[in-house]
Amino acid sequence: MSGSAQGRVRLSFGDTLKILAPYFYENLFEQLRAIWFIVAYLLLFQILVLGLPIVHALMIGVGIGIVALGLMFFMEGLRLGLMPLGETIGAVLPRNSSLIVILGFAFLLGLGATFAEPAIAVLRSAGAGVQPDQAPLLYSLLNDFASQLVAVVGIGVGVAVLLGILRFFLGWSLKTLVLPLVALMCALTVYAHYSDVLQPVLGLAWDCGAVTTGPVTVPLVLALGIGVCRIVGDGDSGNAGFGIVTLASLFPVLAVLLLGMWHVQQDDYYGQPNYTGTVAVATVQRAEAPAAGSATEPTGFSKDEFQKFLKNGVPPSDYRFRFEGGESMLVDGRIVLDDATLVLEKRQLLQANVVSRATWDPSVDFARELHQGSISALRAIVPLCIFLLITLRLVLPERLRNRDEIFIGIAFSLVGMSLFMLGITLGLTPLGTQLGSNVPLSFATLTPWGAEGLREPLFESEVAGKLIAAIFGFFLGYGATLAEPALNALGGTVEKITVGAFKKSLLMQSVALGVGAGIAVGVIKIAFNIPLEYLLIPPYLLLLALTAISSEEFVNFGWDSAGVTTGPITVPLVLAMGLGIGANVPGVIDGFGVLALASVGPIITVLTVGLIVSRARRVEQGLSGRGVGAVP
Structure with a gap:
């Protein structure tokens, strides 16, 4: 027997599991730690504040566990497979290729990474509740032209990368690109505002910018940016990669707006002469105030209910009483009714009884959903990996190193994304939709999700109820942002770049406050049915001014801070929640726009704090300079 064979250690399957178990446990715990707050917060709000149980609780719990398991495999697959490919290409491509080839690769990388983003699949399914007669172009974009929508979003990211x-090659300031781009987006938004057809598309367009900056796109484009900066830069890679994420969140907005305008010119959306699609829309029940004489008026007790009352003397749960006739008198501080008749009437506007107490939704086909998730993962990841491997083979003369590890990483990515898609279907989407549908209960009469019968608002004042809903949105955004692992990494990078002037904790708090405020404004937008452009254009105009007067370093990471807040957990939950709220507020067409407002908030807070930090640093340097000059 050879020496190498003698030295080889053979492990049983059980021993292998014992060795790998701590590793997988640590990674799974990291994903659970990132999502526990947002899930617990949503559950407690529905149970304690709204007073409603979680329908299909076991299914949602299993789904959230599958999400964590899927993210564990997916993120590990990125680390082992896709990230090394991206970093290797980013380091070698600038040396071995021309600028045209590098730019072409950058475009294709952005395009392919967008298709591999998990949140893109959520965007595909977001059009189920849009009514074509209320928003024909929005309905067609999300249903008839869904593939075009995803394609133009990918093209937008490709152009951004x-x-x-x-x-980096030409040494442009980020302001050179951001200022005219944002001004153009605002101008197109104002134009769309005056079009009844285009106006409903604004929320979708601006939300697309948040969907694209996820766990696939950001690491790959940053790896490419860092590699390029090492070749063409001045050796300082601390600022490398900043700005690409910003552009990747802005260009998709522009792309979707232009796509909508093109279809308006073609007259091929729903209801127009050139429309060729088919309408299959699920009826969306909206909360409307019960009209007099409608079916929601008390219909009276049945004979069976009356017989039960005679038998046990206990009236049914949904009733109200009043007195008829008689004489009312005030006696010793008491109201006494003499010779009056007590009448019990049935009332349907009290606590709703949850119909479905099943712990699992029987309509969910587990095997079918897993199969669809696996197909989506193959379509998204395999073409991207093939593209990266072919590119690497063309630019690298030698064989690819660590091939086994890279292919294991790709396999992990496929397994992780398949599980993640299944977890979204079972856990995140039902939870977000359920809570979003129930949040308007604080200010509107509605039927809770999974229940029958109407329930009155929790607060007598409609305005107070809407403000409570906004406060809920604020703490949701604040807590979920602090739990994002990418924000923690960004905070450390920023503290290093600014030499401690902008502390990591200060950045994290600034971003979290901005996201919380953005989601709160998003809830107010839906609750009061305010057009998105009224709430979005003023902040972006303010951003233009803040960007113009801020230093380059603060502009770079200030604008990129919006990208780290839209993670794989936050996007599906907030999107589902917004659509759920919009479906239960009278007059609201859709629930888009919350993600867009959640993205603009942190940029404002970070740039504002950055100006304060810069001013304090200049004052400190000035005092230090005068002190040095005074020394003999």
Whole structure:
């Protein structure tokens, strides 16, 4: 027997599991730690504040566990497979290729990474509740032209990565690209505001910018940016990669707006002469105030209910009483009714009884959902990996190193994304939709999700109830942002770049406050049915001014801070929650726009704090300079 064979250690399957178990446990715990707050907060709000149980609780719990397991495999797959490919190409491509080839690769990388984003699948399914007669173009974009929508979003990201890399070669300031781009987006938004057809598309367009900056796109484009900066930069890679994420969140907005305008010119959306699609829309029940004489008026007790009352003397749960006739008198501080008749009437506007107490939704086909998630993962990840491997083979003369590890990483990514898609279907989407549908209960009469019968608002004042809903949105955004692992990493990078002037904790708090405020404004937008452009354009105009007067370093990570807040957990939950709220507020067409407002908030807070930090640093340097000059 050879020496190498003698030295080889053979492990049983059980021993292998014992060795790998701590590793997988640590990674799974990391994902659970990132999502526990947002899930617990949503559960407690529905149970304690709204007073409603969680329908299909076991299914949602299993789904959330599958999400954590899927993210564990997916993120580990990125680390082992896709990230090394991206970093290797980013380091070698600038040396071995021309600028045209590098820019072409950057465009294709952005395009392919967008298709691999888990949140894109959520965007595909977001059009189920849109009524075509209320928003025909929005309905067609999400249903008839869904593939076009995803394609133009990917093209927008591809153009963003291309310009981001070109910026490093030419030494452009990020302001050079951001200021005119945001001004153009605001102008197109104002134009769409005056079009009844385009106006409902604004929320979708601006939300698309938040969907694209996820766990696939950001690491890959940053790896490419860092590699390019090491070749064409001045050796300082601390600022490398900043700005690409910003552009990747802005260009999709522009792309979707242009797509909508193109279809308006073609007259091929729902209800127009050139429309060729089919309408299959699920009826969306909206909460409307019960009209007099409608079916929601008390219909009276049945004979069976009356017989039960005679038998045990206990009236049914949904009733109200009043007195008829008689004489009312005030006697010793008491109201006495003499010779009056007590009448019990049935009332349907009290606590709703949850119909479905099943712990699992029987309509969910587990095997079918897993199969669809696996197909989506193959379509998203395999083409991207093939593209990266072919590119690497063309630019690298030698064989790929650590091939086994890279292919294991790709397999992990496929398994992780398949499980993640299944977890979204079983856990995140039902939880977000259920809570979003029930949040308007604080200010509106509605039927709770999974229940029968109407329930009155929790607060007598409609305005107070809407403000409570906004406060709920604020703490949801604040807590979920602090739990994002990417924000923690960004905070450490920023503290290093600013040499401790902008502390990690200060950045995290600034971003979390901005996201919380953005989601709160998003809830107010839906609750009061305020057009998105009224709440979005003023902050972006303010951002133009803040960007113009801020230093380059603060502009770079200030604008990129919005990208780290829209993680794989936050996007599906907030999107489902917004659509759920919108479906239960009278007059609201959709629930888009919350993600867009959650993205603009942190940029404002970070740039504002950055100006304060810069001013304090200048004052400190000035005092230090005068002190040095005074020394003999």
